[in-house]
Every structure is written in structure tokens, then in C-alpha cells.
Amino acid sequence: MTDTRWLTDHEQRAWRAYLDMHARLTVRMHRQLQADSGLSLSDFDVLVQLTDRPDGRARVGELAETLQWEKSRLSHHLGRMQRRGLVERQECSEDARGAFIVLTEHGRGTIEQAAPQHVNTVRDLVFDQLTPEQVDAMLEIGEQVLARIDATS
Amino acid sequence: MTDTRWLTDHEQRAWRAYLDMHARLTVRMHRQLQADSGLSLSDFDVLVQLTDRPDGRARVGELAETLQWEKSRLSHHLGRMQRRGLVERQECSEDARGAFIVLTEHGRGTIEQAAPQHVNTVRDLVFDQLTPEQVDAMLEIGEQVLARIDATS
DNA sequence: GAGAAATATATGATGTGTCAACTAGTGGGT
DNA sequence: ACCCACTAGTTGACACATCATATATTTCTC
Numbered sequence: 001m002t003d004t005r006w007l008t009d010h011e012q013r014a015w016r017a018y019l020d021m022h023a024r025l026t027v028r029m030h031r032q033l034q035a036d037s038g039l040s041l042s043d044f045d046v047l048v049q050l051t052d053r054p055d056g057r058a059r060v061g062e063l064a065e066t067l068q069w070e071k072s073r074l075s076h077h078l079g080r081m082q083r084r085g086l087v088e089r090q091e092c093s094e095d096a097r098g099a100f101i102v103l104t105e106h107g108r109g110t111i112e113q114a115a116p117q118h119v120n121t122v123r124d125l126v127f128d129q130l131t132p133e134q135v136d137a138m139l140e141i142g143e144q145v146l147a148r149i150d151a152t153s
Numbered sequence: 154m155t156d157t158r159w160l161t162d163h164e165q166r167a168w169r170a171y172l173d174m175h176a177r178l179t180v181r182m183h184r185q186l187q188a189d190s191g192l193s194l195s196d197f198d199v200l201v202q203l204t205d206r207p208d209g210r211a212r213v214g215e216l217a218e219t220l221q222w223e224k225s226r227l228s229h230h231l232g233r234m235q236r237r238g239l240v241e242r243q244e245c246s247e248d249a250r251g252a253f254i255v256l257t258e259h260g261r262g263t264i265e266q267a268a269p270q271h272v273n274t275v276r277d278l279v280f281d282q283l284t285p286e287q288v289d290a291m292l293e294i295g296e297q298v299l300a301r302i303d304a305t306s
Numbered sequence: 307g308a309g310a311a312a313t314a315t316a317t318g319a320t321g322t323g324t325c326a327a328c329t330a331g332t333g334g335g336t
Numbered sequence: 337a338c339c340c341a342c343t344a345g346t347t348g349a350c351a352c353a354t355c356a357t358a359t360a361t362t363t364c365t366c
Contacts, residue, residue, distance in 0.1 A: 004269035011280050014288050017295025022175055023221065024302050042352080060315060068176065073353055075316055080351075097314045097361045116157040124305070127164050129297045135167050137290035142170025144282045149177050152278070195322080213345060226323055228346055233321075250331045250344045313362070321354085328347070336338090 025125060032121045037114035042077060043086065044118065047103065047111040050087070056103040057090065063101060086110065178278060185274045190267035195230060196239065197271065200256065200264040203240070209256040210243065216254060239263065 007015060026041065033039050039047070049063055050056055064074045078101060081087045086107035090100040127135065160168060179194065186192050192200070202219055203209055217227045231254060234240045239260035243253040280288065 004272055005276055006272055007276070007280065010292070011288060014292040014295065015275065015279075017292050017299065020221070021295040021298045021302075025298065028302060040351080061313090064315095068173070070354070071315070072317085072355075076352075076354095079316085092314095095314075095362075097359090099315075119157055119159055122168065123158055123160070125301050126168075126298055127160065129301045130294060134290060134294050134297075135164060137287060138294060139163070139167040139170050141283060141287050141291060142167065142174040144287075145174045145178065145279055146170065148278050148282045149174075149181060193322085214343090217345095223324070224345065225325075225347080229322075229324095232346090245344095248332075248344075250329095252345075307366100309364105309366090311362105311364070314360085315358105316360100317356105317358070319355090319357105321352105323352075324350085326347105326349090328345105330344085330346100332341100332343075334339105334341085 028125065029118070029121055033114060033118055036117045037110055039110065039114055043081060044111065044114065046074075046077065046081065047086065047107055048115075050101065050103040051108065051111060056108065057100045059092070059098055060101060061098070081107075181278065182271070182274055186267060186271055189270045190263055192263060192267055196234060197264065197267065199227075199230065199234065200239065200260055201268075203254065203256040204261065204264060209261065210253045212245070212251055213254060214251070234260075 030041050033041060033044060045067060046063065049066055050058060060071070060074060060078070063069075064071045067074065069077075078087060078089075082089065085104055088102045088104055090102050092098040092100055130138070183194050186194060186197060198220060199216065202216055203211060213224070213227060213231070216222075217224050220227065222230075231240060231242075235242065238257055241255045241257055243255050245251040245253055283291070
């Protein structure tokens with residue numbers, strides 16, 4: 001408290017560039033996705049997890065785990081996605097408390113159509129702008145910061 | 154559309170690390186700020202802009218510009234901050250449509266107390282984990298991606 | 307096998323962000 | 337002086353996130 005080490009000028013610039021980049025990047029990706037397929041980034045993430053499963057379905061808890069979402073957030077979100085016909089709920093015979101979330105035909109069609117355009121946007125805005133060394137740096141920075149977050153949780 | 158260049162494995166890992174880092178980082182920063190001072194990250198950003206002004210006040214439009222926020226977002230947010238006594242609205246004599254947003258005493262006190270702890274968190278989780286080269290990389294990546302976003306807006 | 311503790315998930319209240327529509331005031335051209 | 341296009345900012349409806357709490361079911365533990 002008494003001895004705060006403030007950020008250097010250079011650190012501040014890096015920090016602002018990063019925050020700015022993220023903010024504008026997500027706005028762009030969100031708008032593109034929304035315009036092309038009516039999905040939000042969150043919808044997209046959920047649907048990706050479901051398509052990764054061979055049977056196109058998963059327990060709510062599993063989804064929360066792999067997405068690293070709070071359970072209540074996921075529950076609310078699945079409700080909205082269900083209303084829009086992207087997923088369905090199935091009762092779970094092994095554990096009557098739980099439920100399976102299943103990809104509908106409409107959900108599968110939507111994400112299959114959305115994915116290529118989304119990847120193109122990410123490639124255009126991010127990876128086509130970076131050297132291989134910068135991609136390496138991105139991975140390392142991410143992993144190091146994540147390690148610290150994990151270590152202090 | 155017909156020829157999507159998917160991400161390589163390495164790019165995917167970098168992308169996931171980045172997204173993951175950002176998500177968990179903001180959760181942590183938000184919780185810390187909230188617990189220590191009752192502010193949200195957004196509150197913090199607004200207050201920083203106001204303390205940067207010598208007279209502690211700014212036009213709504215100026216704030217929207219420097220924060221890069223949508224006007225309606227800012228308007229809603231200022232309403233909430235006003236209810237909590239962090240800022241006040243002053244009529245603008247030069248332009249009767251507009252308004253000044255002024256930092257209250259309470260607002261100034263709150264951010265002055267909050268800032269050091271927030272910086273400590275950022276330093277601990279991010280900059281203390283990175284080499285100077287990685288900080289450089291962070292700045293460059295941010296600037297390059299931002300340049301592309303600007304170029305395609 | 308009857309509670310008690312733990313687990314899976316849902317719900318309600320509240321704060322926040324986005325979009326589209328709105329109000330009120332400004333300022334230029336005629 | 338008057339009209340009209342523009343600008344500053346707000347509002348309302350809705351999607352979304354978080355927190356605390358509730359509900360139903362399973363699983364210990366005795």
C-alpha cells in the first residue's frame with residue numbers, strides 16, 4: 001500500500017494497447033458473427049463445445065467446466081439458446097438432477113455456416129498481422145500470466 | 154467462403170491462451186477492485202479520465218471519445234455512477250444540449266484509494282511475469298492488430 | 307435405512323452493454 | 337426570420353453476467 005510500484009511509461013503503453021486491442025477486437029468479432037449468423041460470441045463458444053462431442057450433447061456441468069463459465073451464467077444462457085432453437089434439454093437417466101444439452105439440427109447448421117467466416121475474421125485481424133515469433137510470444141505471455149493466476153487463486 | 158484457411162494447431166493454442174488469459178484476468182481484476190473499493194473496472198476507467206483533467210470534469214462526448222465507448226453505454230453508466238455519488242452533472246452554459254460530468258469529493262477519494270491496489274494487481278499478475286522483450290511484444294502485437302482494425306473499419 | 311451433507315442445476319434480483327428510437331438545442335443557407 | 341440538417345445526450349427494450357438463494361436428487365454416515 002505504501003510502496004506501490006507504478007507502471008513505467010512503456011508498460012503503460014503496452015497495457016493500454018492490449019486493453020484497447022481486446023475491446024475493439026471483440027466488438028468486431030461480435031458484430032461479424034451476429035451479422036453473418038445471428039450468433040453471439042458466447043453462443044459460438046457453447047456450440048463449439050457441443051460439436052466437439054461425437055454425440056453432440058454434454059452435461060451442463062461438463063460444459064461449465066470446459067468453458068470455464070459460472071454455472072448460473074451457463075444456465076441462463078442455455079435457456080436463451082433453447083428459446084432460439086439452438087439447443088435442447090434431455091433428461092438424464094443416470095442422474096435425475098442433471099440434464100443433457102443437445103445440439104439441434106438448427107444449431108448444428110448454424111455453427112457450421114458461421115465457423116468459416118469467424119475464422120476468416122480472426123485470421124484477417126490477428127494472425128495475418130503477426131510474425132511467427134509474435135504468435136509464439138502470444139502463447140508464452142498467455143501461459144505465464146495464466147500460471148500466475150492459477151498460482152494465486 | 155470456399156477457401157477458409159483454418160488456424161494451425163499452434164495458432165489455436167496461442168488464441169486460446171490469449172482468450173483464456175483475458176477472461177480470467179478481467180475476472181480477477183474486477184473482483185479485486187470491487188472488494189477493495191466497490192468500483193467496477195468501468196467505473197475505474199471513467200474516474201481515471203476525470204482525474205486526468207485539471208478541473209476534474211469533462212463533457213460527456215469527450216469522455217465517450219477518449220474511452221472509446223458508445224454514447225448510450227456511457228450515458229447509462231454515468232447515471233448509475235451519479236446515483237452512487239461518484240460523479241455529478243453540471244449544466245453547460247455554452248451548449249445547452251450538453252452537460253459536464255464532474256468528479257465528486259467521494260469519487261476522488263474512492264479512486265485515489267483504489268488506484269494503488271489495482272496497479273499492484275496488474276503488476277503482480279502481468280508485468281512481474283513478463284520479460285522486457287515480452288512487454289515489447291505485447292505492445293507491438295497490440296499496435297499491429299489495432300492498425301488492421303482501423304484500416305478495415 | 308433415516309437423516310445429514312454434498313451435488314447438479316435453476317431462479318430472481320440487480321448491474322451492465324447494445325441497438326434503435328427519441329428529445330432538445332445548434333447553426334447554416336436561403 | 338425560418339426551415340432543415342446536424343449534433344449532444346437520453347431513454348427503453350432487450351441480451352448478458354454475477355451473486356445469493358432455492359430445489360431436487362444423490363451419497364455418506366450412523
